[in-house]
Amino acid sequence: MRILDRYLLSRFLYNFFSSFAILMLIFVFQTIWLFIDDLAGRGLDVMIILKFLFYIMPNLMEKVLPLTVLLASILTFGSIAENYEFAAMKASGISLQRSMRPLIIFVCILGVVVFYFANSVIPASEQKIYNLRKNIGQVKPSTAIVEGAFSDLEGTNMNMKVDRKYGDNDRFLENVIIHRKSDNSINNTVIKAKTGELVSSEGSDILKLVLRDGHYYEDITKKKSTENRKYPFAKSSFEIYTINQDISKLDVNLEEDRSVTTDKMKNVMRLIKDADSIKKNNLIIVETFSKSIYNRAGAFAILSKKDSLDNANFKPLSKDALLLQKAMFDTLNIVSLYPEYQKSQILNAAKNTTTNILASIRSKKDELDKRYKIYNMHIVSLHKKFALGLSCIVLFFVGAPLGAIIRKGGLGVPMVVAILLFLTYYFIGVFSENYAKDGNMSPIIGAWTSTLIMLPLGVFLTKRATEDKGLISFGVVIDLFKNGFKKLMPSRK
Structure with a gap:
């Protein structure tokens, strides 16, 4: 490894691990603040609280690692650009892509490690959290009872x-x-x-x-x-x-209730297998229900051979006779064929049957929505494991050229820029995942939306930094306005 590669890698690793430690500490304190009502005043041992925080840390990695890569890349390349080290590199014939080569290799390896982490460690931590919550309720049931106030014992x-x-x-x-x-x-x-x-x-x-x-x-x-x-x-x-x-349901509500078969507790192979099974079961349920509604409606019933009119020989009717026959067999005209006391009975029976069928459809719709939401959650969790690893690579290509462009080191401007970009990335991911789980968009697209939006931004910033251009060229914008006014204003002779 060359001296330059070793120097850049050491600078990046220093910023990476220091940023990771600071951000993890911030998110852990945020977790404590979110669950302060459940952790405080419950008489829990310190070891139980520490175990809970230790098991929740892998879930925080989904937020901490992408932000760490983004912040570390901005800090590293911003500090190098601020100290005119990039100018010395370019004078020596070393381009931005060449200087990024060792870090690209490191970030690619990190992406693979993050995928393994999301596939193995995070599901195991989810299982540990579930078991810890259950054990708290069984071994220490008094935690659900608060002194001096009435406490509803869940379950x-x-x-x-x-x-x-x-x-x-x-x-x-x-x-x-x-x-x-x-x-x-x-x-x-x-x-x-x-x-x-x-x-x-x-x-x-x-x-x-x-x-x-x-x-x-x-x-x-x-x-x-x-x-x-x-x-x-x-x-x-x-x-x-x-x-x-x-007291099987009497546990400390540290987190919303989860089943041991939830999608977050499964790896890739289990998610693929279960998603396929859920999809097949949903299709079977829909097909069975549609046949039941078809039979209950009584329309288009298949006649037996003895009742079938296919083999009957009829003489062709004239056009006027066909119109008359059509009018005779209109629904309301058929009802008019019955005595007066039976008309209301027929119409009420038809109305009740239609009302019952619609009620059954609405009830079944709610059940099917829940089933398809579970299927969508499996698909989203499956693709999120791959998207998390790729997001670290994409955010590196966003942060490294951005640091070279803004040319600022330290924790001031780089921290603000990194947080703004990460919040954009994070909230886009949250909204798209919620839309995907509700079935408003494809679950595959919902899992990849935030990463795919950041990808063209990384390409754009890398191109701008390679060409040694600023983030926004105001001269180009001014020229566009000038050319527009020239076309709108008539030329004077």
């Missing part, structure tokens, strides 16, 4: 208030009040106890709540309103009362 029919939690894993409770809801979501049961204890074992989905020295109150609803006056409620006291509750 159960209860909400609970305690004055104080103490002991190992906050398992002991003081002054417990429980409201239990009925099937129609009415608080018809109140349980109060002086003390309580949460008992659960790792790997179990059952939480045992042992209450001591308390009272039990329940509203009893009778079928007849007159009986409610005789027995309006049941009341009792207890020394020990045990409640067994399913």
Whole structure:
């Protein structure tokens, strides 16, 4: 490796790793701020919080790595151009493309590494986050209970208030009040106890709540309103009362609920296989439903051979006879053939059948929209893994020539330019992915939109930097206006 290549590579790597560390720290603090309500005041151990942040870091790589490449390339080439090192290179016959060669090789290798990271590490981290959330709910169920306020226990029919939690894993409770809801979501049961204890074992989905020295109150609803006056409620006291509750859904809501089969937890091979299966299942469901609607409508029913008129011999009718026959068999005229008391019955039956079919179609449409959204999410996740690796290469070709053009080093102007470009890239990607998941555009295009938009910008900037031109040539713009005015204004002799 030549001295120049080694020098440029060392400068770029220094900016790359320093920018990566700073940006990762910023995004980690942003994550803490977003989940501060879930992490603070829950009695979580420091190790659990650190594990959560460690497992969430691979997901942040999707944002940090492209921004790091963009910022590092702008910093490196902006500092070199500012110190007139590019001028010395060009005087020695070294072009911009030649100076970028070692960094291009590095960025291409980085793109392959990023693809492997997106294909293997990020799905594993998603799985770890899911397991961590589930274990928090099973091993430490008291995290879902807040002191001094009623807490709805997700996945159960209860909400609970305690004055104080103490002991190992906050398992002991003081002054417990429980409201239990009925099937129609009415608080018809109140349980109060002086003390309580949460008992659960790792790997179990059952939480045992042992209450001591308390009272039990329940509203009893009778079928007849007159009986409610005789027995309006049941009341009792207890020394020990045990409640067994399913806590499979009782976890800390650190992130929205995810299934273990979500698209973000799958690699490329699994995504291809599952997307193909989902597509086939959707087509089968659509075909089956269309046949069901066809049969329910009763139109164009296939007649049996004995009812078929294909083999019947008819004499050809005249034109007037055909028009008369057509008028006779008009729908309303057919209804008029029936007695008056049957007309309304026929029309009401047809109306009810049509209404039921339309209701079924609307209901099935919502189900199919969800199924096709899942399919689109699989396709988007599949192509995003490839687009993420290519985006690092494209953003390098945006940042390197841009740094050579603006000729500014440090963290001032380069940081502002890099953030503006990255926000443009990021928000275009977010909007296009959301449109693609909803079926408003192709999921393949939605996954590649932001990268494809940045690609011509990289080509344009590289061409401008190679020709040693500025970002915008105001002289060219002024000349365009001058030529336009000359054509509009009449020439004076």
